[in-house]
Amino acid sequence: MNWQIRVSKDREELSRAAAQELARIAGLAVASRGRFDLALAGGHTPQVLYEILAAEYRERIDWKRTHLFWGDERYVAAEDPLSNYRMVRESLIEPLGPLALPPENVHPLPTTFADPDVAAQDYEKFLLAHFGAVGPRFDLVLLGIGPEGHTASLFPNSPALEEKVRWVVPVRVNAQPPLRLTLTLRAINAAENVFFLVSGADKREIVARLLAQGPEGFSEYPASLVRPEGRVMLFLDQAAKP
Ligand code: 6PG
Numbered sequence: 557m558n559w560q561i562r563v564s565k566d567r568e569e570l571s572r573a574a575a576q577e578l579a580r581i582a583g584l585a586v587a588s589r590g591r592f593d594l595a596l597a598g599g600h601t602p603q604v605l606y607e608i609l610a611a612e613y614r615e616r617i618d619w620k621r622t623h624l625f626w627g628d629e630r631y632v633a634a635e636d637p638l639s640n641y642r643m644v645r646e647s648l649i650e651p652l653g654p655l656a657l658p659p660e661n662v663h664p665l666p667t668t669f670a671d672p673d674v675a676a677q678d679y680e681k682f683l684l685a686h687f688g689a690v691g692p693r694f695d696l697v698l699l700g701i702g703p704e705g706h707t708a709s710l711f712p713n714s715p716a717l718e719e720k721v722r723w724v725v726p727v728r729v730n731a732q733p734p735l736r737l738t739l740t741l742r743a744i745n746a747a748e749n750v751f752f753l754v755s756g757a758d759k760r761e762i763v764a765r766l767l768a769q770g771p772e773g774f775s776e777y778p779a780s781l782v783r784p785e786g787r788v789m790l791f792l793d794q795a796a797k798p
Contacts, residue, residue: 598640
């Protein structure tokens with residue numbers, strides 16, 4: 557695997573290292589294209605990063621030129637405890653406030669359509685309008701890794717891993733809640749930068765397996781199929797380090 561690995565003492569330090577690198581990428585993107593397009597991860601791990609960004613990077617990131625997207629979303633209401641949007645709203649968007657981060661820069665995956673496939677198409681249409689017909693090219697995609705190797709909501713052996721055309725798809729997974737929307741590998745692998753944030757001893761085994769993968773990756777470990785043209789950084793804490 558051609559991933560750059562950064563090992564930190566704990567989740568707090570890992571989050572600080574990721575925040576610093578995220579701010580550097582944001583600065584470069586705004587300087588070169590006038591905009592920073594960031595796809596956010598759900599789960600528990602990135603919450604500390606989002607809190608640090610809101611508390612310590614209010615002035616160090618040009619939030620008015622930053623657009624927030626989601627790499628995946630559980631198909632639940634925006635207020636649901638399981639909603640990835642809710643987690644980001646509480647840890648980053650509300651603490652920054654609408655004067656720092658314009659509400660029109662926040663682009664959650666929609667979960668209100670009766671048919672999640674229509675929701676996925678709706679988001680895809682929005683991405684194409686934002687990025688242009690060539691498709692999404694995020695400056696940075698944040699991802700986590702599940703204990704069995706899933707990333708975003710791309711789970712082991714899912715048909716979504718084979719998707720070559722669409723940028724966003726609905727998936728039914730063996731986790732709670734089962735219905736989700738996710739960026740496809742096509743979208744993730746078009747990114748300039750990908751960060752994996754991985755913390756805790758329960759991830760050590762899967763990190764070891766992922767790092768042992770050859771150049772093709774393995775659909776039993778979807779995270780190993782993340783091979784963007786750009787750079788991948790794996791932020792680990794000591795507990796997750798094999
Ligand atoms: C989700 C995620 C998922 C997550 C991993 C790691 O919505 O479930 O986006 O891919 O990043 O499961 O989650 P933790 O950070 O909670 O370990």
